[in-house]
Amino acid sequence: MDVNEAQLISRCQQGDQEALREIFNQYHQKVYRVAYGVVRQREEALDIVQEVFIKLFRSIRQFKGRSRFYTYLYRMTMNTAIDHSRRMAKGPRLSMDEEEGIQVSDDAERRPDRILDQKELEERVKWAMDQLPPDQKACLILREVEGLSYLEIAEATRSSIGTVMSRLHYGRKKVQELFKAYMEGGR
């Protein structure tokens, strides 16, 4: 942890909201990516971002610097996102994407057939990822989306490197198999 970050965390631990804002500016993309990776819905992911930073502000005094700050934040995000997806599974709500249609960035992507393909593909990925146990899902997202090393994932998930490798291996294998089954019409 560099000196600036340590000072920022210390200020935030004393209740300085401006320090939290700086942390937010630095980390909101990472938090959003992990949240979106888990729930795969824009509105839900944004709710998780809010929840994580409010939680962080209230609980940052418990951060003693024994792990790196970003792995601490990844852990908090992952736990919040998994809790959120469990609640979603109990009572699903219509996401912003479903309400307003998929947001697209260029002309080729605006073609209706492409939109349908993308949406369908996204749904398939979400479905396959949702079949994984939370631990495997967490490892897969932290590795594939955030590109964390085995050591960083182990720190964020409070497990050993061997466990991370095993979860990644079985997680990948299961998603590939599910994806294959889906493609063959076995959903």
Next chain:
Amino acid sequence: MRSECPSASKLLEKYFDQEVTPEERALVEDHLPDCPVCRMSLDSMQNLRSLIKNPVEKAAREENFPWVWEKIERGIQWKERQGFWDVLKSWLDVTPLLKKKVLIPAVAVAILILVTAPLLFKKTTSYPAMSVVEYVESETYNVMIYQPENEKVTVIWLFNGPEEEVSPS
């Protein structure tokens, strides 16, 4: 075609995740040109990574975060207010036993005090003390002049005789 190559399967995933030593990397890279199974396995892992990662990247690029910060700020302030109410609630939150043995008698005593206090400490009305300033006797009337201590009023009494009061003015 086999789905897994026995010679490199253990290293292939570590290689894909860039977690191999330089020696292990060299081993895998020597092996890959001659092994279509491992090449396919690598492609498959790469495809899966793209499937998981690309939509997330796209969603993150298109998102506008400043309003999210505003909501977080509001959320923190709301939670702080809620924190005060939680403290108050926990203060008032007593166990049923405590409620029965302490709270109910305490409320009863408070009500009793509220009801009886005005009766006990009720002020009695009293006339202000007056002192006679002057007394004049004459053949027709006797006149007595009173001056109260705290009031700027003078009371004059007229008497027909020493016992008979006529009128105050």
